Amino acid sequence: MIGIGSRWRTTPPDEPVPDEPEARETSSRAAGCSRLITTVPVWQKVVALRARVDRWDAAIVGYALIAAVFEPLTVPAAVAVLMPGVLLLALRATRPVRPLPSGAVSPEAVALWLALVAAGAAWWLVAFLWGNDPQHPTLSLLLDPVLQTYPARVLGYAVWLAAGRWLVTR
Amino acid sequence: MTPYGVIATGFTVVLSAMLATQLLGMADRRPFRPLGAVVHNVLRHRAGRWVVLVLWLWVGFHFLAR
Numbered sequence: 001m002i003g004i005g006s007r008w009r010t011t012p013p014d015e016p017v018p019d020e021p022e023a024r025e026t027s028s029r030a031a032g033c034s035r036l037i038t039t040v041p042v043w044q045k046v047v048a049l050r051a052r053v054d055r056w057d058a059a060i061v062g063y064a065l066i067a068a069v070f071e072p073l074t075v076p077a078a079v080a081v082l083m084p085g086v087l088l089l090a091l092r093a094t095r096p097v098r099p100l101p102s103g104a105v106s107p108e109a110v111a112l113w114l115a116l117v118a119a120g121a122a123w124w125l126v127a128f129l130w131g132n133d134p135q136h137p138t139l140s141l142l143l144d145p146v147l148q149t150y151p152a153r154v155l156g157y158a159v160w161l162a163a164g165r166w167l168v169t170r
Numbered sequence: 171m172t173p174y175g176v177i178a179t180g181f182t183v184v185l186s187a188m189l190a191t192q193l194l195g196m197a198d199r200r201p202f203r204p205l206g207a208v209v210h211n212v213l214r215h216r217a218g219r220w221v222v223l224v225l226w227l228w229v230g231f232h233f234l235a236r
Contacts, residue, residue, distance in 0.1 A: 072235055081235040085227040092223055097213040105211040109195070109203035116188050123180045136173050139181055140232055147233060160230045167226060170210050 056165060064157035068150055080157075088164040097170050 067080035130136040146152045171179075194202035212218035 067234075077235040078231070081227075081230045085230055089223045089227055092213075093219055097210065097219070100207070100210055100214070105203050105207050106201050108201035110208055110211065112191060112202065113205060113208045116184065116191060120181075120184045120188075123177075123184055126180070127177045130173065130177070134174075137177060140236075142178060142181065143233065153234065156234055160226075160234065163226060164230075166206070167209075167213070167223065170213050 057162075060158055060161045060165065063161060064154045067157050068153035072147065072153075084161060084164065088168050092168045 063084065067077075070077040070080055124138055127136055127138045127141075132138055132141070134141065147156060188205075191202055192204055195204035195207070209222060212222055
């Protein structure tokens with residue numbers, strides 16, 4: 001059971017189902033050794049998500065809090081990015097990826113995302129060739145004032161490291 | 171409109187289109203798929219894996235360290 005009073009829970013097959021119409025209806029469709037009742041409000045799903053936060057999430061946030069102390073354009077900032085970056089790259093590049101179900105991703109979906117990334121890169125190139133200065137900023141110049149602040153850098157490191165973790169765990 | 175406005179609007183349009191595609195993919199509207207599923211598909215190939223990882227490392231370095 002996740003949280004007190006939560007309806008998102010698992011129950012062993014021999015445990016009596018609570019006397020609630022919604023629970024009876026849902027559990028009657030369930031099979032196997034446990035039953036997951038998913039007819040829950042959004043806030044209870046958030047509680048369930050919080051329960052899945054593990055030590056790696058804590059490590060990522062901890063690392064982000066420390067790494068963000070170093071301002072961009074300094075050697076410590078470069079080391080703070082390259083250390084986990086190279087480590088995760090080495091881990092991921094040499095390991096095979098879990099297979100996807102057939103038909104999970106259509107060529108159209110890949111083409112669409114490629115087109116969007118190409119559009120972003122083309123626009124970045126336009127800004128770069130147009131001036132690459134405060135009047136003609138690339139995306140990084142636009143974000144520079146934001147990333148000058150510590151909280152934004154913490155968020156940036158956390159998101160970037162979370163993406164790296166995601167890549168390694170596929 | 172100033173060059174700054176033109177460029178900022180262009181980035182906003184592209185990022186909004188990416189967000190819309192992501193949301194439609196999460197809502198399972200075909201042919202849209204979430205970025206994660208597409209990247210996972212690319213990671214299956216050795217060359218694609220390297221491209222994605224180097225891109226990820228570059229993004230981190232470019233925005234947080236450079």
